[in-house]
Amino acid sequence: MIAQAIFVQILTPRNLGNYIVNSIDKRAGVKYSPNLGRERRPSVRVLVGCERSGVVREAFRKRGHDAWSCDLVPADDGSPYHYQRDLRDLLAQAKQGYWQLGIFHPECRFLCNSGVLRLYLGGKKANGPDEARWAAMREAAAFFKLCLDADIPKVCVENPVMHGHAKALIGGVEPSQSIQPYEFGEDASKRTCLWLKGLPLLVPTNVLRKERYANQTPSGQNKLGPSPERSALRAKTYQGPADAMAVQWGVLGQSADTSTPAALTPYHGGECG
Numbered sequence: 377m378i379a380q381a382i383f384v385q386i387l388t389p390r391n392l393g394n395y396i397v398n399s400i401d402k403r404a405g406v407k408y409s410p411n412l413g414r415e416r417r418p419s420v421r422v423l424v425g426c427e428r429s430g431v432v433r434e435a436f437r438k439r440g441h442d443a444w445s446c447d448l449v450p451a452d453d454g455s456p457y458h459y460q461r462d463l464r465d466l467l468a469q470a471k472q473g474y475w476q477l478g479i480f481h482p483e484c485r486f487l488c489n490s491g492v493l494r495l496y497l498g499g500k501k502a503n504g505p506d507e508a509r510w511a512a513m514r515e516a517a518a519f520f521k522l523c524l525d526a527d528i529p530k531v532c533v534e535n536p537v538m539h540g541h542a543k544a545l546i547g548g549v550e551p552s553q554s555i556q557p558y559e560f561g562e563d564a565s566k567r568t569c570l571w572l573k574g575l576p577l578l579v580p581t582n583v584l585r586k587e588r589y590a591n592q593t594p595s596g597q598n599k600l601g602p603s604p605e606r607s608a609l610r611a612k613t614y615q616g617p618a619d620a621m622a623v624q625w626g627v628l629g630q631s632a633d634t635s636t637p638a639a640l641t642p643y644h645g646g647e648c649g
């Protein structure tokens with residue numbers, strides 16, 4: 377009876393099919409993300425550059441993907457799936473085709489529109505350029521461009537809206553879209569631009585409309601007061617968009633649709649960050 381049950385189980389066409397696919401995949405080194413029911417999807421090897429929080433890394437890992445973060449500083453969560461090193465070295469050393477998806481959060485303070493006046497001494501154009509600041513801005517723009525041009529088939533680079541000098545340095549490339557955490561179920565407002573390559577636009581999952589969000593003061597400014605952790609806390613990726621990235625972009629192996637969903641239009645200007 378038991379032997380018969382085992383025999384029937386083994387000979388089920390689906391099991392037999394899975395057995396054959398598994399053997400082939402094992403030899404080819406293909407991994408699958410678990411817990412996806414009947415729909416088997418290859419797991420994606422994801423590099424999350426300039427991430428210390430691990431929010432995006434863990435959103436992918438929880439869904440069975442082989443995701444790694446990289447930052448100059450250690451991972452906030454002490455994860456073993458973190459490279460503490462310069463992203464530029466990691467990208468230069470990666471074998472072609474190793475990373476399948478790259479999501480990058482480069483420093484924005486020298487590139488963002490809100491900081492443009494700091495390019496001038498005392499924050500005033502009339503005082504002339506702050507040469508050190510311009511040099512830092514050129515370096516930050518080169519870093520951004522390196523992320524955008526990474527030799528990875530699917531790339532997302534995240535940043536606030538850029539000022540014109542930085543935009544010119546990255547070749548005038550416009551962001552593909554801008555998103556808000558409140559479009560992904562978060563009680564927070566923080567417009568963020570995404571530059572996408574080989575990826576479809578991120579589709580909002582749960583839009584919360586409020587007059588004022590939990591992270592805002594009555595005048596709409598960010599609530600976080602001065603502290604040593606302020607910049608890391610402000611820069612931390614929100615969970616909602618991270619989950620959406622993992623769900624919507626963790627589909628390598630199926631041909632990801634990179635066309636613009638009908639209900640969405642690409643970003644063509646306005647405030648980010």
Ligand SMILES: C[S@@+](CC[C@H](N)C(=O)[O-])C[C@H]1O[C@@H](n2cnc3c(N)ncnc32)[C@H](O)[C@@H]1O
Pocket residue numbers: 425426427428429430431446447448449461462463464481482483484611612613
């Ligand atoms: C704007 S923050 C992004 C934080 C991210 N959203 C998170 O949730 O952790 C930029 C990060 O880039 C890191 N960084 C700056 N230069 C880097 C480099 N050359 N290689 C790797 N990481 C770098 C910084 O340490 C910082 O944590």
